[in-house]
Amino acid sequence: MGNYIYITYLIYLLTSLYVTIWVGYKLYKLGEVFLFEMFKTNMDIVKPLNVMLLVGYYLLNIGYVLILLINKNSIATPAQFFENLSSKIGTIILTLGVIHILNLTVFLLINHYQSKSIRSI
Secondary structure: OOHHHHHHHHHHHHHHHHHHHHHHHHHHHHHHHHHHHHOOOOHHHHHHHHHHHHHHHHHHHHHHHHHOOOOOOOOOOHHHHHHHHHHHHHHHHHHHHHHHHHHHHHHHHHHHHHHHHHHOO
């Protein structure tokens, strides 16, 4: 029964890292269009900014995945195994969603204030 902890670690790491990398790649590819729209007046900034956002995203989320790897609960039964695993993976997915919404909010605010300052000129 002690092997449940190692199986939990393995599945958690593989699943969380896959989801983190997949979401990061999708945001990188699809977000570039959004950034081009936001920074129409300064197109040279878009690609470097997109790369910096991706690197920051990976550092933040992979670090968080590793922090959540710590397990203080014993895992002796299949039920505890699935509860622990779903809790950890759910936390990662929820965190990715919240960070994405926060990033969009920041960029929308930047865009809003940018367009306000352009209209006032």
